[in-house]
Amino acid sequence: MPTFVQILDFIGTFAFAISGIRLASAKRFDWFGAYVVGFVTAIGGGTIRDVLLDVTPGWMVNPVYLICTGLALIWVILFGKSLIHLHNTFFIFDTIGLALFTVVGVGKSLAMGYPFWVAIIMGSITGAAGGVIRDVLINEIPLIFRKEIYAMACVLGGTAYWVGAVVGLESYACQLIGGATVFLTRILAVKYKIGLPLLSKNE
Amino acid sequence: MPTFVQILDFIGTFAFAISGIRLASAKRFDWFGAYVVGFVTAIGGGTIRDVLLDVTPGWMVNPVYLICTGLALIWVILFGKSLIHLHNTFFIFDTIGLALFTVVGVGKSLAMGYPFWVAIIMGSITGAAGGVIRDVLINEIPLIFRKEIYAMACVLGGTAYWVGAVVGLESYACQLIGGATVFLTRILAVKYKIGLPLLSKNE
Amino acid sequence: MPTFVQILDFIGTFAFAISGIRLASAKRFDWFGAYVVGFVTAIGGGTIRDVLLDVTPGWMVNPVYLICTGLALIWVILFGKSLIHLHNTFFIFDTIGLALFTVVGVGKSLAMGYPFWVAIIMGSITGAAGGVIRDVLINEIPLIFRKEIYAMACVLGGTAYWVGAVVGLESYACQLIGGATVFLTRILAVKYKIGLPLLSKNE
Numbered sequence: 001m002p003t004f005v006q007i008l009d010f011i012g013t014f015a016f017a018i019s020g021i022r023l024a025s026a027k028r029f030d031w032f033g034a035y036v037v038g039f040v041t042a043i044g045g046g047t048i049r050d051v052l053l054d055v056t057p058g059w060m061v062n063p064v065y066l067i068c069t070g071l072a073l074i075w076v077i078l079f080g081k082s083l084i085h086l087h088n089t090f091f092i093f094d095t096i097g098l099a100l101f102t103v104v105g106v107g108k109s110l111a112m113g114y115p116f117w118v119a120i121i122m123g124s125i126t127g128a129a130g131g132v133i134r135d136v137l138i139n140e141i142p143l144i145f146r147k148e149i150y151a152m153a154c155v156l157g158g159t160a161y162w163v164g165a166v167v168g169l170e171s172y173a174c175q176l177i178g179g180a181t182v183f184l185t186r187i188l189a190v191k192y193k194i195g196l197p198l199l200s201k202n203e
Numbered sequence: 204m205p206t207f208v209q210i211l212d213f214i215g216t217f218a219f220a221i222s223g224i225r226l227a228s229a230k231r232f233d234w235f236g237a238y239v240v241g242f243v244t245a246i247g248g249g250t251i252r253d254v255l256l257d258v259t260p261g262w263m264v265n266p267v268y269l270i271c272t273g274l275a276l277i278w279v280i281l282f283g284k285s286l287i288h289l290h291n292t293f294f295i296f297d298t299i300g301l302a303l304f305t306v307v308g309v310g311k312s313l314a315m316g317y318p319f320w321v322a323i324i325m326g327s328i329t330g331a332a333g334g335v336i337r338d339v340l341i342n343e344i345p346l347i348f349r350k351e352i353y354a355m356a357c358v359l360g361g362t363a364y365w366v367g368a369v370v371g372l373e374s375y376a377c378q379l380i381g382g383a384t385v386f387l388t389r390i391l392a393v394k395y396k397i398g399l400p401l402l403s404k405n406e
Numbered sequence: 407m408p409t410f411v412q413i414l415d416f417i418g419t420f421a422f423a424i425s426g427i428r429l430a431s432a433k434r435f436d437w438f439g440a441y442v443v444g445f446v447t448a449i450g451g452g453t454i455r456d457v458l459l460d461v462t463p464g465w466m467v468n469p470v471y472l473i474c475t476g477l478a479l480i481w482v483i484l485f486g487k488s489l490i491h492l493h494n495t496f497f498i499f500d501t502i503g504l505a506l507f508t509v510v511g512v513g514k515s516l517a518m519g520y521p522f523w524v525a526i527i528m529g530s531i532t533g534a535a536g537g538v539i540r541d542v543l544i545n546e547i548p549l550i551f552r553k554e555i556y557a558m559a560c561v562l563g564g565t566a567y568w569v570g571a572v573v574g575l576e577s578y579a580c581q582l583i584g585g586a587t588v589f590l591t592r593i594l595a596v597k598y599k600i601g602l603p604l605l606s607k608n609e
Contacts, residue, residue, distance in 0.1 A: 024348070025402035032355050033348025034402050051254055051457055052466065060255065060321050080403060118466050132543070137335070139344045141545045145430070145439025152438050199431035199440050200486060227551070228605035235558050236551025237605050254457055263458065263524050283606060340538070342547045 005100070012097020013065055015090055016042040017072035020134045022083065025076065027138050034076070037137055039069040044130035049105050049122050053112060091190070099182035102127040102154040103175045106161050116165070120158030127154040127182070149189035152196065157182030208303070215300020216268055218293055219245040220275035223337045225286065228279065230341050237279070240340055242272040247333035252308050252325050256315060294393070302385035305330040305357040306378045309364050319368070323361030330357040330385070352392035355399065360385030411506070418503020419471055421496055422448040423478035426540045428489065433544050437479065443543055445475040450536035455511050455528050459518055497596070505588035508533040508560040509581045512567050522571070526564030533560040533588070555595035558602065563588030 002010070020041030024034040043059045050057040059065040076083065083090070105126030109119035128144055128151035135142040144150040161178030169177070188194065205213070223244030227237040246262045253260040262268040279286065286293070308329025312322035331347055331354035338345040347353040364381030372380070391397065408416070426447030430440040449465045456463040465471040482489065489496070511532025515525035534550055534557035541548040550556040567584030575583070594600065 021402070027344060027349075028401050029348045030350075030399040030401050032399050033345070036348065036354070047255075052453075052463060054257070054460070054462070056257070057255060060317070063320055066320070066324075076402065114466070117469055117472070121472075136339055136542055137345060137348070139342065139545065141433060142439070142543060145435045145442065145543070146433075147436075151442070196436040196438050198434050198436050199427070199482065224605070230547060230552075231604050232551045233553075233602040233604050235602050236548070239551065239557070250458075257460070259460070260458060263520070266523055269523070269527075279605065339542060340548060340551070342545065 008096055008100045009104075010064070010068055011093050012100050013042045013068045014072050015093035015097045016130055017069040018076065018083070018090060019094060019131070021073055021076045022080075023134060023138050023140075025080065029138075031073065031077070035069060035073050037134055038072055039066065040137065041130045041134040042069055044133040045101060045126045045128060046105070046130075048129050049108070049126045052125075053109065053114075053122070055112075095183055095186045098127045098150070098153065098186060099157065099179040102157050102182050103161065103179045106158050106178060107171075107175060116158075116162040120155060120162065123158040123161075123178075124151050124154035127151070146198075148195055149185060153182045153185035153189070156185050211299055211303045212307075213267070213271055214296050215303050216245045216271045217275050218296035218300045219333060220272040221279065221286070221293060222297060222334070224276055224279045225283075226337060226341050226343075228283065232341075234276065234280070238272060238276050240337055241275055242269065243340065244333045244337040245272055247336040248304060248329045248331060249308070249333075251332050252311070252329045255328075256312065256317075256325065258315075298386055298389045301330045301353070301356065301389060302360065302382040305360045305385050306364065306382045309361050309381060310374075310378060319361075319365040323358060323365065326361040326364075326381075327354050327357035330354065349401075351398055352388060356385045356388035356392070359388050414502060414506045415510075416470070416474055417499050418506050419448045419474045420478050421499035421503045422536055423475040424482065424489070424496060425500060425537070427479055427482045428486075429540060429544050429546075431482065431486065435544075437483070440482070441475060441479050443540055444478055445472065446543065447536045447540040448475055450539040451507060451532045451534060452511070452536075454535050455514070455532045458531075459515065459520075459528065461518075501589055501592045504533045504556070504559065504592060505563065505585040508563050508588050509567065509585045512564050512584060513577075513581060522564075522568040526561060526568065529564040529567070529584075530557050530560035533557065552604075554601055555591060559588045559591040559595070562591050 017038035020038035021034045024037040029037065043057065043065050047057045047059070102123040104123075106119045106123035109122040110116070114122070131144055131150070132142040157178045157180075160181035161174045164174035164177045165171075220241035223241035224237045227240040232240065246260065246268050250260045250262070305326040307326075309322045309326035312325040313319070317325070334347055334353070335345040360381045363384035364377045367377035367380045368374075423444035426444035427440045430443040435443065449463065449471050453463040453465070508529040510529075512525045512529035515528040516522070520528070537550055537556070538548045563584045563586075566587035567580045570580035570583045571577075
């Protein structure tokens with residue numbers, strides 16, 4: 001039986017893959033191209049993290065991410081037109097993925113002995129870098145650099161994880177606090193349209 | 204004396220480098236930029252594979268890929284205008300490269316003990332990812348995601364390799380069947396204009 | 407107390423980060439996006455080099471690059487409008503960074519036992535690849551492929567380093583000659599508008 005974390009991982013992977021496949025479909029990609037973009041959106045952040053940490057990426061050990069992306073593609077092919085009605089559901093799923101991936105990235109880096117400032121960066125890469133690769137592949141400026149709080153939520157969540165550890169909380173409590181911080185930061189930022197200041201044109 | 208595989212490798216590298224250099228020339232790159240794009244097109248897929256497999260990329264061990272790209276650049280500078288008449292020749296050379304690189308990628312992954320589903324992905328990355336990096340560098344949407352059967356031929360070739368192994372064929376026979384599948388799939392798909400379905404715009 | 411090389415490293419990192427942040431600001435990135443682009447511009451080349459050499463990237467060991475990018479962001483936010491008057495100063499700083507990063511990349515590769523032709527490529531990647539990633543992230547064709555002598559200066563500097571070693575100079579003298587070659591090549595190329603030939607449109 002899958003654990004609670006495995007279920008969240010599957011939900012997050014599915015939501016990330018859907019976001020890649022939908023953006024690919026807007027650019028008239030074929031099924032294969034859409035699958036690749038969905039897969040890279042889902043596993044890209046974790047792959048960059050694992051290459052930097054010099055360990056084998058998780059998707060090369062467990063085929064669940066390939067299968068999950070395949071289910072996401074089938075879903076979009078069958079129910080594409082109805083996805084727009086599920087906008088809020090997918091926003092929640094996507095944010096669950098962001099929170100979980102961040103916490104997993106922070107925890108994996110700490111377990112390998114890296115200091116917290118590296119772990120926070122690795123958590124943010126795990127959560128946000130897949131979306132950056134997605135936007136590069138569909139030839140758009142990465143969304144997370146211009147709009148909404150997204151990767152910043154990962155940084156705050158990683159920092160909350162660290163504060164939890166500093167005050168002596170157990171590992172699972174730190175993970176819970178970190179994940180909740182990512183989740184709430186993103187939800188509240190979108191609900192109240194909170195963003196970071198833009199840089200003025202200085203060239 | 205070079206082996207038959209080394210000759211095919213040289214032909215494939217040359218054809219891949221030519222494709223990168225020609226697309227760079229269409230964007231008015233200088234000689235250095237064109238060389239870099241040609242080189243990355245030729246060795247990019249194998250490099251991503253080797254980084255994921257955690258081994259030293261082949262071009263860092265053997266300078267033949269640098270030299271081959273240099274010859275490709277000289278060729279384009281000298282005979283650029285006549286390349287258009289060699290369209291079919293280069294299409295064949297490019298497809299030879301695709302087939303060989305795929306088989307090499309599958310074989311290398313299997314030799315390292317990875318299961319077949321990882322080896323098929325690694326074969327496809329070896330064959331097709333260089334062209335994706337090329338298209339990102341010239342700021343275009345990657346061609347293989349929208350047009351023709353290309354990376355899909357690698358997936359089919361890798362699968363044929365696997366089927367050969369399952370039914371108990373020798374390693375060299377699996378390689379031959381895998382390579383032939385890539386080659387024929389791509390040739391037939393282009394000749395009969397067979398493509399994958401596009402995703403409809405679902406946003 | 408910081409050594410002379412550490413001071414040059416800080417100046418180069420600062421200048422590279424400023425270049426990324428300014429180009430991000432021209433695309434209306436938010437502060438976080440600008441920080442990420444600045445950081446990737448500064449450490450991207452060295453990171454690709456270290457992944458290829460299979461060692462831990464320097465910025466994961468020493469937080470000075472994160473701090474330096476933060477100072478660069480504060481600088482642009484506070485004094486953005488005056489940066490245009492400092493154009494020549496930043497050009498010099500950027501060229502110092504290019505020279506130092508190239509020499510560091512060559513030296514690190516040689517110390518790991520790679521031959522000189524690999525070391526020259528690694529030096530060029532260290533100096534120039536961060537700017538390529540920067541341009542991909544802001545969705546522009548990489549500047550160094552089309553304009554001015556830039557990465558070519560790294561190649562010449564790496565070659566000068568090699569010539570120095572061949573004629574039996576001490577390591578520090580090779581580094582000095584290599585760095586000076588990068589610096590002077592770039593300064594002279596810009597001053598006298600020397601560029602490489604463009605490829606004509608051959609498609």
